[in-house]
Amino acid sequence: MPKEDLTVLIIGSGGREHTISTAYEKSPNVKKIVVSPGNDFIAYKREKEVITDKNCSIRDPNSILDVARKYDPDLIDVAQDDALANGAVDILEKNGFVAFGPKKETARIEWDKRWSREFMQRHGISHPQFRYFEDEFTAEQYVEGLYSINPKRVLYVKAAGLCSGKGALKSSSLDEAIRNIRKMKNFPDRAGRVFLIEENLEGEEFSYYAISDGRTYKTFKSAQDNKTVFNFDEGNQTGGMGAVSPAMVTEPLKKEIEKQQISKAINGLFLEQNPFIGILYFGGIVINEKPMNIEYNARWGDPECQVVLPSIENDYLEIVRFCLEGKLNRLDIKQDNKTRVCLVGASRGYPNDYSSVKGKRIFNIDEAFKIEGVNVCGAGIKIVDRKMYANGGRLFNIVAEGRDILEARQKAYSAIALISIEGNNLHYRTDIGWRDVERFNQ
Numbered sequence: 001m002p003k004e005d006l007t008v009l010i011i012g013s014g015g016r017e018h019t020i021s022t023a024y025e026k027s028p029n030v031k032k033i034v035v036s037p038g039n040d041f042i043a044y045k046r047e048k049e050v051i052t053d054k055n056c057s058i059r060d061p062n063s064i065l066d067v068a069r070k071y072d073p074d075l076i077d078v079a080q081d082d083a084l085a086n087g088a089v090d091i092l093e094k095n096g097f098v099a100f101g102p103k104k105e106t107a108r109i110e111w112d113k114r115w116s117r118e119f120m121q122r123h124g125i126s127h128p129q130f131r132y133f134e135d136e137f138t139a140e141q142y143v144e145g146l147y148s149i150n151p152k153r154v155l156y157v158k159a160a161g162l163c164s165g166k167g168a169l170k171s172s173s174l175d176e177a178i179r180n181i182r183k184m185k186n187f188p189d190r191a192g193r194v195f196l197i198e199e200n201l202e203g204e205e206f207s208y209y210a211i212s213d214g215r216t217y218k219t220f221k222s223a224q225d226n227k228t229v230f231n232f233d234e235g236n237q238t239g240g241m242g243a244v245s246p247a248m249v250t251e252p253l254k255k256e257i258e259k260q261q262i263s264k265a266i267n268g269l270f271l272e273q274n275p276f277i278g279i280l281y282f283g284g285i286v287i288n289e290k291p292m293n294i295e296y297n298a299r300w301g302d303p304e305c306q307v308v309l310p311s312i313e314n315d316y317l318e319i320v321r322f323c324l325e326g327k328l329n330r331l332d333i334k335q336d337n338k339t340r341v342c343l344v345g346a347s348r349g350y351p352n353d354y355s356s357v358k359g360k361r362i363f364n365i366d367e368a369f370k371i372e373g374v375n376v377c378g379a380g381i382k383i384v385d386r387k388m389y390a391n392g393g394r395l396f397n398i399v400a401e402g403r404d405i406l407e408a409r410q411k412a413y414s415a416i417a418l419i420s421i422e423g424n425n426l427h428y429r430t431d432i433g434w435r436d437v438e439r440f441n442q
């Protein structure tokens, strides 16, 4: 067959979108890639024509449509959660574009945590106990009741809307629970207008991914994200500070995940006339050797995508096309046996105030690239005259591969040790993968 010379537009701006662009770049049928809004590093040192276009706002689907009209792409991969939640796929399809990702009503499984928990109830999907609230007063009365029975209780106060991964607040005392309830009104876009109070579950968390054409699905390797800003799960929640793939998901657990969490979601959405077409992300926790639902998301995780997607040996464009044509059942997905570790390099101060780091020079990323088996993805980097500058909270990802966790981790930490930010302003966790190292050494 002759080469097709296609243009792919990817909507999003971080390390996840960089990784997705690399997957499409490998396809012989892709000639040009546009990432919008993107970040400067995505277009750095690429083999094919990869450009970024900042002229779109992720929450404004009309601005996404304008970018689509400018480049007239053959495929648009809507990779980012706010874009999905604001109906980017709906508007693009209505205007004749081929878009990959769930429509707004289907992506609700992610952007409305209350709806999502009620969906789980309707379809017998195991989840933590929860109650939802729309006013502080009733919620405070509820937690006062809980803490009067057990003052040592731990619970989560969770915004029902999208909060860039920072909407779930752990509460270990009545005072903290009340403070967290009061924080709900401060989330942007009224994401905490409705909020949930959920029981805390003790167990190890993991992420699991499936691509679905609405009726059937194929799964990918597992991963584990590290959400807090400091080592050993200390400090505030972030968008993710590092990831490892595969995670500790055993074969029997995989079967349970697919049966109890993936199949039930795909079938449930199909029955409710909202077939899920896109990447379904199951965030789970292992309780008594069974998977329990922390959340569903409607796209690849960031930074998990950075460690899962490179393991796929098929042409990613072909996988997405089979999905859009409703024939995933005819596809055999192959993944390699390597272990991957992703480290997130962030501005010191993230996720709180990191404004003083904006505009500081980032040094030596090119040296990290030179280590065999190491790749670098950009998340918040500005490039001016070939010099790199911090332009965000999460700045870049080091992704290293190895035959096992020891090799992948050693490469990742050797690479990040070469990089610095003016004024000692680089922050990263030094414990990513520690559980896997312990398991490996057992």
Ligand code: GLY
Residues within 6 Å of the ligand: 165, 225, 239, 240, 297, 300, 301, 302, 303, 304
């Ligand atoms: N890694 C968490 C997320 O993407 O939501």
